[in-house]
Amino acid sequence: MDPKEFLMIPGPTPVPDEVLLEMARHPLGHRTKEFSKIFMAATAALKKLAACEDEVFILTSSGTGAMEAAIANTLSPGDEVLSLVCGVFGERWAKIAEAYGCKVERVVVPAGQPITLDLLRKRLQEDKGRLFKAVTVTHNETSTGVINDLQQLSLAIREHGALCIADTVTSFGAVPISFSAWGVDVMVAGSQKALMLPPGLAVVFCGERALQAYETSKCPKFYFDFGRYRKSLESETTPFTPNVSMILALKSSLDMIQQEGIVAIGSRHERMKKALRAGLTGMGLKLFVPESCASPTITAALPPASLSVDAIRRTMKERYQIRLADGQEELKNKIFRVGHMGYVFERDILMTLAALETCLHLLGYRCPSGIGVGSALTEIAALTGSPAK
Ligand SMILES: Cc1ncc(COP(=O)(O)O)c(C=O)c1O
Known part of the structure; x- marks a missing residue:
């Protein structure tokens, strides 16, 4: 008999037994009061964990789906985007924005190095006409093992006026993050990382400026349309059938995170x-x-x-x-x-x-x-x- 496989990879990661057991429960109806209660408790716990004063949407997708949603809901074809690239996942932002017709400029540093504040500031200062509508940032670059200083980068982006669109897929739940105080506008996370769940859920945090940008965004969207998620939240539900089993498990993992x-x-x-x-x-x-x-x-x-x-x-x-x-x-x-x-x-x-x-x-x-x-x-x-x- 072989010992159980142990994942020391950057996702999927090990899942606690109590979280796995939640997923083994018979699925709840997603329009029931019982599910709404758990869904809203998970939503509130995510907001608290991110110190987010605005909206959070739980998506049934992997992290890349949430990245795509972040771009599609805040930008329009032709918008200028600055992508800070220090590895594969920084480049993924650039590719998604290009797929939606944005004009992307990349700031690229060699693999193994971080995006420095000086580098970002220099490029933003050169943008006299404030043409960049958004800057994409990878908090924790999984392909190299570099963590960028999201707080500093985000505050510099806020000074410029562009939206700060951040990937915290491999940092959220492992590193304290203050979404609102750091001036991040959109932030994405994935279930199969520090949230201690299997793959299948993603989370998008959305600040006030991003919600305003949504109103004028012309990128096509349907399944990931934030407007639908926001409206559904008013009735404590989701626009489509969510992965109810994973949302139960998410509530359980968030309880564990809160306890520690x-x-x-x-x-x-x-x-x-x-x-x-x-x-x-x-x-x-x-x-x-x-x-x-x-x-x-x-x-x-x-x-x-x-x-x-x-x-x-x-x-x-x-x-x-x-x-x-x-x-x-x-x-x-x-x-x-x-x-x-x-x-x-x-x-x-x-x-x-x-x-x-x-x-x-x-x-x-x-x-x-x-x-x-x-x-x-x-x-x-x-x-x-x-x-x-
Ligand atoms: C930093 C980062 N961003 C985005 C993703 C994409 O997430 P997914 O594979 O869940 O789509 C990953 C996946 O490893 C990641 O590490």
Whole structure:
């Protein structure tokens, strides 16, 4: 018998048993009072978690559906959009906006680097005529493991006057975010990341300025039309049949998040990041991203010179049933990525490091036995003064 597969990839992520059990319940009718109560409680909990003073829409789609909805509901063909690109998901915003007929300019930084405030400010200052209608930002770039300073970037965009359209797919639920105070206008999240659910739901937060932009937006839309979602919310329901089972599960995961508290969750993710980075460097591996912009939810590392990413991932899967992710697009076979978001703990980091070190040894790479786990434990002790949880 094999041990159960363990996902250390940046989504889908492990799901708690109590959340899974909610999904096993017989589906509720989506026009019943019983469902409305759960749906509205989940909506309120999402608003609270994002510190959002305006609207939140729960969509039955993956994260990309919510990205598409964000563009289609706030922009019009011909609008000028500035896309901040530091990886695959930053580029996805640009492609979606182009698909809707927007004129997109990209600010691109090399993979592994963040979008700096200086770079953004410089470009926005050059836009004397205030032509950019929106700036798209990726808070946490999953393809490289870089986290951008969404608060600073968003405030600079607000100063310019463009809409700040942000992807928080792999940060929401793991990192404290203040949607309204940071001046973000539209923000999207996905269920299969730090929200600790399977894939299938997405969330869009919509501020007052975005709701105004909706009124004049001419992009085609139907299923994802925010107007329909807003109107339905007045009667505590959704415009179409939602994934009721997942909304029950969402309410359960949001209860767990509220119980732990987003500040404590943020600290747990920081500790996991630091412990993993210490363990990987302890084993002599090179990290892809500097500490200053390292994501608290995804860590990318280079394989030792003698080994391929494929061999490492395959050995981890075959021997320990632990899945790691490859690099994406031009980073395929160049880096491997470890996801540590949501229902993941220091214990899981230690397990992954121990398994990885064994696999590297099996593949012929030499480092002192136990150095990965040892380095991570030293880091955790330095951070908390106590052994790992
Ligand atoms: C940062 C980021 N944005 C968007 C997406 C797209 O989400 P989905 O695959 O759910 O459509 C992902 C998926 O990994 C992501 O990591």
